[in-house]
Amino acid sequence: MNRLSKNRAVAIALTALSTGFLATACQTTTTTPPSATSPAPASPVAATTPAGGEGGLKIGSLLPSTGDLASIGQLMVASVPMAVETANKCGGVNGKPVTLVLEDDQTNPATGTTAMTKLAEVDKVAGVVGSFASSVSSAAVDIAVRNKVMLVSPGSTSPVFTERAKKGEFQGFWARTAPPDTYQAAALANLAKEKGFKRVSTVVINNDYGVGFEKAFVEAFEKQGGTVVNKAKPTRYDPKATTLDTEAAAAFAGKPDAVVAVVYAETGSIFLKSAYQQGVSQGVTVMLTDGAYSPTFPEQVGKTADGKFILAGAVGTTPGADGKALADFTKLWKEKQNKDVPPYAPQTWDATALLMLAAQAAKSNTGEGIKSKIREVANAPGEEVSDVCKALELVRQGKDINYQGASGNVDIDENGDVVGSYDVWTVEPTGKLSVTGKVSPK
Secondary structure, three states, X not given: OOOOOOXXXXXXXXXXEOOOOOEXXXXXXXXXXXXXXXXXXXXXXXXXXXXXXXXXXEEEEEEOOOOOOHHHHHHHHOHHHHHHHHHHHOOOEOOEOOEEEEEEOOOOHHHHHHHHHHHHXXXXXXXXXXXXXXXXXXXXXXXXXXXXXXXXXXXXXXXXXXXXXXXXXXXXXXXEOOOOHHHHHHHHHHHHHHOOOOEEEEEEEOOHHHHHHHHHHHHHHHHOOOEEOOOOOOEEEOOOOOOOHHHHHHHOOOOOOEEEEEOOHHHHHHHHHHHHHHOOOOOOEEEEOHHHOOOOHHHHHOEOOOOOEOOOOOEEEEEOOOOOOHHHHHHHHHHHHOOOOOXXXXXXXXXXXXXXXXXXXXXXXXXXXXXXXXXXXXXXXXXXXXXXXXXXXXXXXXXXXEEOOOOOOOXXXXXXXXXXXXXXXXXXXXOOEEEEEEEXXX
């Protein structure tokens, strides 16, 4: 897969965007064309003036357009400029248009570190929407805290962030609009119980997301009387692995009722394809999570010799979206993108909206200002409001608001966490992912 240049930035003023995210600049801009070996950016990268300066509020995006999570991340990215465009059409923030800098973290902590450093120390953003991978956010959050930049992740769900927040490591410069995996792991354990599974094994990507989820799932499943057959020797794989034959054989050994696979799409497809080719997955249900909830994932895993999808019948969980703003967001998304709302797009919209609303409430285009007001605009008390423009207007009038997002009510607690709902999904024989219901973590 081609990768974007690490330090490429395209400077475009984001005062207006058309469908397809072609920016109309209102000032002189400079553009660095992509190299011959790199694809064009998924969407425009913007901003030239410091946050808090003449250019008004400046925020950044740190999401994966390439790498292991690209199949999900590419679709998430579009929500950020959509939210910024919406705010700018109704007066912007603190009387000026919001500008945006988009960076591709390539699902790589090292690349994410470089990109976050650029956003904080070169672009001087006040807030950042990102990242998706917990491993990238783990690297980026330290840079954010050091530079007093508010980081709001729409998808980093590792329980590690809750633990670190409780220790005071983030100083309030961290929040997320997707709930931690302590909740999703419990929801997946409940789903396993509903399916009648008593003996399961686990396989996880060896990073903050995978290991944190594994720990929470094992605890929840055992509380229900279930057995994790490989608990003593868990199967964990290297995120950079290109072959996973040994791991596939180990995870499916002993014919468990199900294999709980906490994977990313690119490497997860290698694992599941290997399990099929070795003949060890027959008769064993595969249970998946949000890291593999991509429309292209079944195709990545592949088909059997007779043309059937290998992954047909697999089930999983993913944070759902049931907020009061969801209907309007869905309408806007379909108008702009001409497709259904993808996973995590609502959470990304809400993360962007909260950064802008908090800056307006603080009357400040700084990270410290955003930090001081983000819980105030997200939580009760205050007038419940789901429309971003109406919310901005109420805040300009000095009124308290309780923003109701597209993903949920986005009530942020003292650790930066929210509690969400979980969709149950399955892979149809056609390879399509279908949501079949909901499951509670309680």
